[in-house]
Amino acid sequence: MTDIAQIVRGCAAKAKQAAPVLAAASDEAVDAAIGEMAARLSSARAHVLTANAEDVAAAEAAGMSGGLLDRLRITGERLDDMAEQLRLLASVPHPEPSRVVGVLDGGFELVELRKPVGVIGANYEARPNVTIDVASQLVKSRNAGVLRTGSAALRSAQALLSRVVAPALSDVGIDEDVVQLVPSPDREAAGALVELPDLIPLVIVRGSGETTRELDRRAAQHGVRTLAHADGGGVLYYDAKADPAFAEDLITRSLDRLGVCNRLNLLLVHKDVYDQALPGIQDALATVGVSASLPPHSHPVGYEWALDGEREATVTIAVVDDLAHAARVANEDTSGLAAGIVTTDAAAAEAFFAAYTGTGVFWNAPTRLLDGFKLLGVPETGINLDRVPGPRGPVTFTDLVLRQYAVRPARAV
Structure with missing residues (x-):
């Protein structure tokens, strides 16, 4: 195993170990953590903007196009918008964890349960706001996560995780290890992220082009499911x-x-x-x-x-x-x-x-x-284009669950 693969596996192991704490957290604790993230976008404003300015300067020197620079740049106004989206997300009611579907022969009741996936990966490139979008959606859905971004946005992502996400979780008693950021910009880390079915069974793959399609193919070869968005327009x-x-x-x-x-x-x-x-x-x-x-x-x-x-x-x-x-x-x-x-x-x-x-x-x-935000009022983790049953279009926290059927003796009315 390469050093990069070991780093990714280490992040995934930490997230998996911490996942039960988040899964068991109350609605109030989850929403308080997201609200605290919004507050910390203000208190950590200078640090985040400085880190992002360093990312933008490096990208400009490397000849990044104007459109990609626009994706990479965090302005004060965009930071305010990110905070407002978090506050709105915190106010969105949580779906009921169970619902009665019907009654079966023999006096049994059929119940549908909603459960977290466990650990979800996310790969994205020069869009630092996605760090907040995905982290907050994972927390709201009670899933741990392993985030990986490229070199262009790594400083920004590290600032957002260390100054906003992690302390917000810790403040409400949720283990900050539930959200991990791969510390290496090496592209090999993206491949490693989709090759760990025992630790990360689902990966959100954001970006466009052949690189994303290749990650989707690699994930399928290793038994990892993806919510992939390779092309747009x-x-x-x-x-x-x-x-x-x-x-x-x-x-x-x-x-x-x-x-x-x-x-x-x-x-x-x-x-x-x-x-x-x-x-x-x-x-x-x-x-x-x-x-x-x-x-x-x-x-x-x-x-x-x-x-x-x-x-x-x-x-x-x-x-x-x-x-x-x-x-x-x-x-x-x-x-x-x-x-x-x-x-x-x-x-x-x-x-x-x-x-x-x-x-x-x-x-x-x-x-x-x-x-996601314009249509549904909550940030998205990505836009899924699959023409198969399952979440399609903007994917939000309500989609990041597993459905389980439970059969139990029918309750007396």
């Missing part, structure tokens, strides 16, 4: 009955940040309005510093520009024959993250909703809304 279908001014405004609102997965990536325009709509579309893109990749394309139509450091300020524009063609392209040629339709025709919107099979579908609204 929002799609917008510009219908023949779209209001041009509204559509152009929607386009700009869909591009407020370029380095995120749910931004506008592919714009599909009905052939009957393409020629007259294109100048306004290009003007709208220009207002936010984005250029169009027009047909014929030298790249796949669903190419995700947010992953391209040199050309992230780009949107692909393609012509489609009709609504059914647009839905087919969105279903077959993109990641299946999110797609929207801009139209004044309610029947067309309903038809698009029925035809698109991806994770999120929108009518006259930006795909940027596909986010």
Whole structure:
């Protein structure tokens, strides 16, 4: 076993040993810990911002793209937003740990129980806010965790864990070892994280591209389940009955940040309005510093520009024959993250909703809304795109449980 693998296994062993303390904690203690994290984001503000500034400076010197730098940077305003999200999470009621499903023959009662997974891993790159998002969701769901981030955000993540998460847990009597951060930025640590089924049976894999897909494959080979988010890119279908001014405004609102997965990536325009709509579309893109990749394309139509450091300020524009063609392209040629339709025709919107099979579908609204906090009012651990039963879309603390059936003698009423 390599030194890196030993480090990851050591973190996992500590988390597993501490997990029962968290599993047994009261709702009040769990929510108090999360509330204390929010308070410590303020008291540790200077330390966190200094650590993040060092990460950003190093990334700039290494030539990181603007979109990725935006993901990496923590501003005072973003720190305030993180704290507010934590306060809201602390106020969300806990799901009932059990519910009666029904009565079986023989006088038995069937009960469904919700239990923590135990230890959950999380791999993410240059997004330090994810350290807080995932740690708080794990605590709320009473799961221990092992977090791993890359070199770009490691200083920030270490500051957030040591100055915010760990002391907040300790203050309410929960063993701070329940949340571990792998101290090494070595990429080998990501692989080791998905190869420990005896310690970490489930890993949240955040990021985009082939690296994430490879981790998903490695996890499957070792019997580890993943909630993986490898690819993104929002799609917008510009219908023949779209209001041009509204559509152009929607386009700009869909591009407020370029380095995120749910931004506008592919714009599909009905052939009957393409020629007259294109100048306004290009003007709208220009207002936010984005250029169009027009047909014929030298790249796949669903190419995700947010992953391209040199050309992230780009949107692909393609012509489609009709609504059914647009839905087919969105279903077959993109990641299946999110797609929207801009139209004044309610029947067309309903038809698009029925035809698109991806994770999120929108009518006259930006795909940027596909986010745990914006949709569900709580931070997410990631967005799961699997087309199989199980949590899909923004994954929150309510999804991070195991279901167990219990059969017992029926209780007298």
